[in-house]
Amino acid sequence: MPQLGILSDTHGLLRQQVIERLKGCDLLLHAGDVGDPEVLDHLAELAPVRAVAGNVDAGIHGLDRLPAVADGELGGVRWRMTHRREDVDDSWSREVDLIVFGHSHRPELAWHGRCLLLNPGAVGRRRFSLPLTLARVRVTEGRVLPEILAVE
Numbered sequence: 001m002p003q004l005g006i007l008s009d010t011h012g013l014l015r016q017q018v019i020e021r022l023k024g025c026d027l028l029l030h031a032g033d034v035g036d037p038e039v040l041d042h043l044a045e046l047a048p049v050r051a052v053a054g055n056v057d058a059g060i061h062g063l064d065r066l067p068a069v070a071d072g073e074l075g076g077v078r079w080r081m082t083h084r085r086e087d088v089d090d091s092w093s094r095e096v097d098l099i100v101f102g103h104s105h106r107p108e109l110a111w112h113g114r115c116l117l118l119n120p121g122a123v124g125r126r127r128f129s130l131p132l133t134l135a136r137v138r139v140t141e142g143r144v145l146p147e148i149l150a151v152e
Helices: 015-024 038-044
Strands: 003-007 027-030 049-051 070-072 078-082 098-100 107-110 116-121 133-140 141-149
Touching: 003 015, 015 133, 027 038, 027 070, 038 049, 049 070, 116 141
Parallel strands: 003 027, 027 049, 078 098, 098 116
Antiparallel strands: 003 133, 070 078, 107 116, 133 141
């Protein structure tokens, strides 16, 4: 059963607890505000990584070429990712099974028909008194089974 590891808003900090929770994933999605290209290098030691640019990534060498939107497929599940929910186009939920975004630091799981909208929360420096979280999504028979995991 393929698994996606999904994180966002590392802001240049990759905690050991994050690495532990992402072990065993087949693909890692980073929904922006990476903050330091070394974060993606370390994640790539665990599994292939796809990342999009967040607002703090502009002008950072190695992150300035990240796309605003990325998409792909794993185990029959089509996904699309961007940094801010405000940039999600309404048509996406008819085109893909999973939409990933970050930015708010607030974890969110919301179904829009058969499409799951997922914000894994944030795993960088704590902000806004929100918990540090990431997501794992198991893919089985073309369906997504999401889980939000606390980092601390």
